[in-house]
Amino acid sequence: MDTTAIHRRIESDIAQRILSGEWKPGHRLPTEGELMVQYGCARMTASKAMSGLATRGLVTRRRKAGTVVAQPPLHSAALVSIPDIRVEVEGRGMTYSHRLLARRVRDAEVDEMWLAADAAIIEVETLHLADGLPFGHERRLISLLVAPEAEEADFSDQPAGSWLLSRTPWTEAEHRIAAISVDRATAQALLLPLGAACLRLERKTWRDGMGVTWAWQTFPGDAYDLIARFSPTGA
Template sequence: MNGTGSLHGRIYAELEDRILSGEWQPGARIPFEHELTEQYGCSRMTVNKAISELAGRGLVTRRRRAGTFVSAPRTHAAVLAIPDLRAEVTTRGEAYGYRLLVRRERAAVTEDEIELAAGGGLLELESLHSSDGNPFALERRLIALIAAPDAAAMDFAETPPGSWLLDATPWTDAEHRISAVAASPAEARHLGLKAGAACLCVDRRTWRDGQGVTRVSQTFPGDRYDLIARFSPARGGPR
């Protein structure tokens, strides 16, 4: 998950080891970011990325103005990882394809959008992912520009927004909602299905330290995608 070849990966691994070994007990405050910056001789952004990944795993909890603390261990947790669709397709040995359908910046309209935008604008994206030339997922996404301002400069014509966000804006909290749906006429047209065909829909929200980052809905043809969550009573919480 975290390449120890990179400096942020090394920082992550060393902090993780101190937590999982019990050297830092639940409730203990880990060094402040500026202290770690001095210790490792790196930028604040590098340290922040490592800590954000620890928070994403549930190993630490950030408290505004107080610092970052080791989380209490969880007995069991079933976690559905946030997938990178490009990586999922290529891991299967299939050719990945991506096409941007809609890109526009706009203001928030609904109550949920206003909460996500937090006073800023939204980037609305619609795209189609394919596998070996066959439609794999129709994606509709909103990105809060206050949380990911660099997204405004991205045209996303070549880079899938999900892949970009996983690298550019580490998340600390996520929520999934999975449901079976019937394809609407528009969805059916993009996915090469008949209207009303069975599909799997994954709705996801992510936050970074309480600030909403993105809302995305991904619709998959029902016979082309599996969701698997594997879990065990591991120390330190979910992996």
């Protein structure tokens, strides 16, 4: 039996379904065991076909979630705007939802005093979902000095980022973007292997010189990229 021909056939059959639009982003692919039965092949052959699809960027293989059709990269001019994750997900024709993982009010630590001054802060941890699958993990600090109503806000109903954008205008922002190897807790939330490549966007915003929020948003490396257009300036 020519295993090379079989794994190429499996890869070709699945790729055709993805590229034709029959299988949409997020669609769960058959397991290796199911492919073994369907094509009468060994597990190694099925695994090789899946690896080929992953290398081509057509599928994403995640622990527990299995193998799914990959999302096309999300383009965002995040360097020059404050994007709302809900709006971006829905703009891709996907259903947005979120899960509030943690919420607490606490005193600010030393490196957070620019945000809190003499007031407390609220710390929120959120998992953003697209079509029910993990899309991004967010940890956010909010100044209760600038946004005191956040202490009573129901962030299980509306994510903190969307809530702030609609209620607390900002006048200055700072973005820091980095490629990271994801830590254990975030990997578990995003259903990724420990150390997987991710993009982390760190954002600080101010209103009239007073700190509003400090957020860290982490996205799987194959699901998000950043694009900005620039024009040359005079000397």
